[in-house]
Amino acid sequence: MATVTLKGNPINTIGTLPSKGSEAPSFSLTKKDLSTSTFSDYKGKKIVLNIFPSVDTGTCAQSVRQFNEKAAELVNTKVLCISKDLPFAQNRFCGAEGLDNVEMLSDFRDGNFGKAFGVEFIDGPLKSLHSRSVVVVDEEGKVIYTEQVAETVDEPNYDAALEVLMDA
Structure with a gap:
């Protein structure tokens, strides 16, 4: 279990x-x-997992925008933005924002x-949603970077996540 905060109030995740x-x-x-995507679909590629509670919040939306902007520069890398939002909401957001990277x-x-x-919250007002986190995986499927944002309303460290890709 990991503990982070939401506006200063502690909330816990199911694990680490x-x-x-x-x-x-x-x-x-x-x-x-509504089709299925699996981990094996990305075999041989670097993957950035941008994990967040909901694209309908300002910080989550900004993380998708930031990674979309940076993803255009990445070679052999997929940026996956993951939440429990319905696919319809995710699609609407990306369409309205013109995000395709x-x-x-x-x-x-x-x-x-x-x-x-x-990353699943087990208590607090965001119970069952995901904790804001970034996980970077190399071409062999090994984790090469992780960040669980300590304060849920804060943005992740984009530069640190992307820097590890340049070194991989």
């Missing part, structure tokens, strides 16, 4: 992020067309991603 050097957990998420994926069906990555 995968450790650096470990194999990233397998996942199955829902795409905007990131892939929106939803954990709404069974929540197994949030459990496997240790």
Whole structure:
């Protein structure tokens, strides 16, 4: 279990992020067309997992915009923006914002991603949503960077996450 805050108030997650050097957990998420996307779909690519509570909040929306902007510069890398938002909401947001360098994926069906990555909130007002986190995975499926944002309303450290990709 990890503890972060929401506007200064502690909230807890179901577990902890995968450790650096470990194999990233397998996942199955829902795409905007309601088809399934799995971890194996990204084999041989670097992956940035931008994990957040809901695209309908300012900080979450900004993280998608920032990663979308930076993703255009990345080679052999996919940026996956993951929340429990319905695929319809994710698609509407990206369409309205003109974002096409990131892939929106939803954990709404069974929540197994949030459990496997240790980011599901188990208490507080965001219970069952995901903690704001970034996980970067290399081409071999190994975790090379993690950040669980300590204060949920704060943005992640984009530069640190992207810098590790340049070194990988």
